[in-house]
Amino acid sequence: xxxxxxxxxxxxxxxxxxxxxxxxxxxxxxxxxxxxxxxxxxxxxxxxxxxxxxxxxxxxxxxxxxxxxxxxxxxxxxxxxxxxxxxxxxxxxxx
Numbered sequence: 001x002x003x004x005x006x007x008x009x010x011x012x013x014x015x016x017x018x019x020x021x022x023x024x025x026x027x028x029x030x031x032x033x034x035x036x037x038x039x040x041x042x043x044x045x046x047x048x049x050x051x052x053x054x055x056x057x058x059x060x061x062x063x064x065x066x067x068x069x070x071x072x073x074x075x076x077x078x079x080x081x082x083x084x085x086x087x088x089x090x091x092x093x094x095x
Contacts, residue, residue: 006038008045031086 010033017032027034037043052074054063065071
């Protein structure tokens with residue numbers, strides 16, 4: 001199969017889902033998305049990916065901006081885009 005480049009957002013958790021998919025395992029509780037459809041020219045990329053790093057000012061990723069008050073909106077978005085969907089797949093979510 002020839003290699004291909006796909007422009008789109010993926011995350012490290014997608015690697016696990018991809019490996020499980022290749023192995024033929026069910027992706028019942030996997031947070032990631034399999035990248036196998038991308039190899040076939042199918043599938044939709046993620047719409048969101050968040051980072052609390054300023055790679056222009058901090059290319060070595062030494063300063064986490066998580067506690068920076070100016071990033072409160074980003075934390076809110078992270079909660080909405082990642083935490084809430086994760087909790088929806090959890091049997092006994094923390095309260």
